[in-house]
Amino acid sequence: MTTFTFILIRQMPGNPFSIKVEQLMREQNLTVEEATNRAGALFDFDPNRPLLEQYTEYMGKLLRGDLGKSIISSEPVMNMLLRFLPWTLFSVGLGLLISFGLGILIGMLMAYWRGSLFDNVMTAFASVMYGIPDYVIALLLIIVAGVQLRILPFAQMLGGSTPGIEPGFRLDYILDLLFHAFLPVFTYVITSLGGWMLTMKSSTMSTLGEDYITVARARGLSQRRLLTAYIGRNAMLPLVTRLAISVGFIVGGAVIIETLYQYPGLGRNLATAILVRDYTVMQGIFLVIAISVVFSNILADLLFGLLDPRVRLGKEDAS
Amino acid sequence: MTVTPAAPEVVLSVRNLCISYLTRRGRLRAVNKVSFDLHAGETLALIGESGCGKSTINLGLIRLLPPTGTIDSGEIVYRRRDGQTVDVRGLTTGQLRQFLWRECSMVFQGALNSLNPVIKISSMIYDTAAAHGMDKKEARDRALDLFQKVRLDPRRVFNAYPHELSGGMRQRTLLATALLLRPQVVLMDEPTTAVDILTQRSIIDVLKRLREELNFSVIFISHDLAVAAEIADTVATMYAGEIIEMGPVAEVFYRPRHAYTLGLLEAAPRLSVGREELHSIPGSPPDLVEPPPGCRFHLRCRFATDECRTTPPPLTTAPEDERHTVACYHTATILKTRQEELARD
Structure with a gap:
């Protein structure tokens, strides 16, 4: 995985050096020589070093837990990751939690009252929302709600928190975080909710056709018990795998949204790193994405075992 | 053989x-x-081919038809132990929920799918009790x-959990669960179809014993005539x-x-010697x-006459036994x- 990323990002056209040179030429009207000299003084990166040498150095450091330094800012990549990761985990994680929870609930009710007005309205809503990419929603939000209608105080909502506010476990700080996370979270929920609703609906429909649901009805069970332990729990099983995949993509899933909303997460950072060809930062972020995908799959397997006794191993409770 | x-x-x-x-082609x-x-x-066996309406009657009696099915007309009257009568069709959803299982329970075909796979048998029992x-x-x-009583540990x-039990064990579990609230009527939809012959044997024995001990009535749906003959007091043929x-x-x-x-x-x-060929009924259900x-069976019937093709035969009582009713014009020939x-x- 690391080898693959390492090679891949070096196949991108341009390198950090040449991009900086171009930027200097454009912005400060320097000649090629002047710009090259200036850029060479700015960072210690030699694009002409053999690839194999760069690679062995990178891998050697990686094994010792050293992700190297940013080519552009010289800040250790590990520090950058630790600084940006919590923002993304917080905003996208919250969004995922909300959309999954809501989607499961609405999808189940849609199937339960299939054919009703509620079902029809929600199916239409979900299908439309499912089809719109997140950046379109984000742009629409900015343009319609922020610029034209002025419902939302956009200028203040951008960024991760209000500048100058002191971080801490206090109500005003938490509220401020939520205030700033609102836009990315809302956009994420809107765009992913439809998918959860539709999947849960179809899963619930097939569960409703199972014999044990008819038997449970025949036993005179209460509506609530039927919906939770009999219909909901069984219908949710196939969605757990999908949830795990989504958890894995939390880290990499918000590049455009974070850029649009100026949210200081890993996604926006990745976009910046790609623009200036900051190899080490890109490598670091891709590594985090890969690790999170692997770990969320392990998590899914554990969760699956918790929900479905059939995949549990051994007999831990024979009481 | 038990006699009523x-x-x-x-x-x-x-x-x-x-x-x-309600089907795409119209009302069925x-x-x-x-x-x-x-x-x-009493144990009443409903016998007949697939699709003859046996299972539909069962689901209709407890009003659990799928959304496309409706009871158009007729009466279903149930008599409680205290003598009160219950009009099943007139029950509200809440009343129906109380009625089900306490008065009238059911053992479905396909024991494999009749148990919720993610909860323990104990939870299922507690849910029902609650x-x-x-x-x-x-x-x-x-x-x-x-x-x-049903010979389980x-x-x-x-x-x-359901997946830890064998098919026969699950079927017996369902039978036991059906009797949890001491109902007067148990509807059984092919309870012996999905299990092997030995398990079938043991389930029938268990059922007979329980019936004597707990005195409940059974509506037994089957297309297995041998099983029906063994367990039933009364047989109804459906077509x-x-x-x-x-x-x-x-x-x-x-x-x-x-x-x-x-x-x-x-x-x-049959087990008789020398006669190995079996006769099947030609054609398929209408x-x-x-x-x-006329008579719905006339297209496949070797005794059919003009009368059968135009006018549905009325239900008549057999001269030998007043409990024996039949809807056919040619009873004497067939007998x-x-x-x-x-x-x-």
């Missing part, structure tokens, strides 16, 4: 029950003007006792949504008066969206054919 004691009271009375399904009348009485302690106001301790004791089954012949089990099997019942009996394998005129066959065997 003289005139026990009627626990379930069904009159002119009509059930239809799956059950047409079905009437019968189920007495206390829905009917039985406390946990009593439910547990009662369940363990019933598991014992009570403690092991009580704490097991194309109608009960076309009904009577005490010995009467119907030894003195059938309807061409379709005769056909079913001829199609059943289209129930547009049923044929004679059967008796000749039996004499030959």
Whole structure:
């Protein structure tokens, strides 16, 4: 995985050096020589070093837990990751939690009252929302709600928190975080909710056709018990795998949204790193994405075992 | 063979029950003007081909038809132990929930799918008990006792998940669960179909014993005539949504008066020597969206005459036994054919 990323990002056209040179030429009207000299003084990166040498150095450091330094800012990549990761985990994680929870609930009710007005309205809503990419929603939000209608105080909502506010476990700080996370979270929920609703609906429909649901009805069970332990729990099983995949993509899933909303997460950072060809930062972020995908799959397997006794191993409770 | 004691009271009375399904081609009348009485302690077997409406009757009796099915007309009257009568069709959703399982429970076909795979048997028992106001301790004791009665290892089954049980064990678990609240009527939809012959044997034995001990009535749906003959007091043959012949089990099997019942009996394998060929009934069941005129069986019937093709035969009572009713014009010919066959065997 690391080898693959390492090679891949070096196949991108341009390198950090040449991009900086171009930027200097454009912005400060320097000649090629002047710009090259200036850029060479700015960072210690030699694009002409053999690839194999760069690679062995990178891998050697990686094994010792050293992700190297940013080519552009010289800040250790590990520090950058630790600084940006919590923002993304917080905003996208919250969004995922909300959309999954809501989607499961609405999808189940849609199937339960299939054919009703509620079902029809929600199916239409979900299908439309499912089809719109997140950046379109984000742009629409900015343009319609922020610029034209002025419902939302956009200028203040951008960024991760209000500048100058002191971080801490206090109500005003938490509220401020939520205030700033609102836009990315809302956009994420809107765009992913439809998918959860539709999947849960179809899963619930097939569960409703199972014999044990008819038997449970025949036993005179209460509506609530039927919906939770009999219909909901069984219908949710196939969605757990999908949830795990989504958890894995939390880290990499918000590049455009974070850029649009100026949210200081890993996604926006990745976009910046790609623009200036900051190899080490890109490598670091891709590594985090890969690790999170692997770990969320392990998590899914554990969760699956918790929900479905059939995949549990051994007999831990024979009481 | 168990014989119904003289005139026990009627626990379930069904009159002119009509059930239809909405299909793309129109209304499909799956059950047409079905009437019968189920007495206390009696076992009524409904026999017939797939798609003849047996299972639909069962689901209709407890009002659990799929969304496309509706009860169009007819009466379903249930008589409680205290003598009060219950109009099942008139129950509200809440009342129906109380009625189900406490008064009338069900054992479905396909034990594999009848248990919720993600909860333990104990949770299933507790859920059922909680829905009917039985406390946990009593439910547990009662369940363990019933598991014992159906020859299961009570403690092991009580704490097991469905996938840890074999097919036969699950079927017996369902049977025990059906009796948890001491219902008067148990509907059984092919309870022995999905299990092997030995398990089938043991389930029938268990069922017979329980029936004697707990005295409940059974409506037993089957296409296995041998099983029906063994367990039932009364047999009703169904064809194309109608009960076309009904009577005490010995009467119907030894003195059938309807061409379709005769056909079913001829199609059943026997143990007699030398006669190895089985007769099947030619053709397939009629289209129930547009049923044929006259007797619904006439297209496949070797005794059919013009009368059969135009006017549906009325239900008549056999002269030998007033409990034996049949809807056929050629009862005498059919009876004679059967008796000749039996004499030959």
